[in-house]
Amino acid sequence: MSGPFPSTEGNAVPNVDDTELGGTLADLADVHAGIDLIRDGIRLLAHDRHNLNTTQVLLAVLVGSPDGTDVLAxxxxxxxxxxxxxxxxxxxxxxxxxxxxxxxxxxxTAHNLNDPDLRASASRACAHLDH
Known part of the structure; x- marks a missing residue:
């Protein structure tokens, strides 16, 4: 049985390689060891199986913290x-x-990336995941 993505079976997490995210990660390869670590972390987050709570926390910690304590900041x-x-x-x-x-x-740059408006949609996504 095929999942919601043609390249996956059942409830598998789809690979990011043939997506916009995969292309961006590939384009960032070999710039600096620190960037490679960030790429590896993003790939791990994208491929890992998350539950609802973890998904909500990750969205907040990545880009949706109302007080700016997130990766974007x-x-x-x-x-x-x-x-x-x-x-x-x-x-x-x-x-x-x-x-x-x-x-x-x-x-x-720091000021603009700390703008609460950038976090609003991710914060709303977190709220929609609350049950």
Missing amino acids: AVGQLAERLANPDTNPALRFLPLDQQKEAAREGWL
Whole structure:
């Protein structure tokens, strides 16, 4: 008996390889060991079998925390750190105006990724999973 996805049998979790997510993960390969670890984590989360509670928690922890304690916020904070010469010595050889602009854009990235509107739909998805 075939599941809701043609490539799966029964209640199997479908593979992400031939999906948009799989393509994105493939495109991110070999950039940095840290990115490879993130890719591995995303792949594990996508392929693991979750129950309703775990699914709800994962949505909140990834992108749906109302107070911004989620992976989306952490990525924004990392971008801010990487773009700031105070926390990334690789930028300190740049002219001061470029350093300031990079730091500003990094701050804006963190600020924008911490926008509650970005979390609203994931937060609503979590609420719909409550039973």
